[in-house]
Amino acid sequence: MPYNEKPPTSQDMGQFSTMKSGIIGETAVIHDLTINYPEFDVYRPIVDDKGVDILVDTGATFRKVQVKTVNAVKSATSFEVDFRKHLKAKHKIDVFAVFFVPIKKIAYIPWDGQNRMQLAFKRAKNNQAKNRDSFYNYLDFPVY
Numbered sequence: 001m002p003y004n005e006k007p008p009t010s011q012d013m014g015q016f017s018t019m020k021s022g023i024i025g026e027t028a029v030i031h032d033l034t035i036n037y038p039e040f041d042v043y044r045p046i047v048d049d050k051g052v053d054i055l056v057d058t059g060a061t062f063r064k065v066q067v068k069t070v071n072a073v074k075s076a077t078s079f080e081v082d083f084r085k086h087l088k089a090k091h092k093i094d095v096f097a098v099f100f101v102p103i104k105k106i107a108y109i110p111w112d113g114q115n116r117m118q119l120a121f122k123r124a125k126n127n128q129a130k131n132r133d134s135f136y137n138y139l140d141f142p143v144y
Contacts, residue, residue: 025069
């Protein structure tokens, strides 16, 4: 793909391998944390065998972050984030950073050991809210 000043679209992201797509998501999260939280120190582990993509020093505590990149969705209003792989592996993740490529935004989800999470990025036509949480509720990095 030749150089283009515009960021990649969801269709462009389909041209990347899962590995490259993940690196793009991790880079987006590092950029967001560095720009919007200048008081944080952001680190990348050399080895990623514990499920930690990024380590964030908030000044008060360290947060282990796993990045998920969502390129496309099957539903017109929401998508599911599946955490089961990390539960099974007993990863000790504090925050899942979900980079949603179609709108180029990141949701920072504190992880409490849930299996899955349905995130709505648009209101459903029937106003369904059951078993769905708004993507936009998680735009700020959780500091606790």
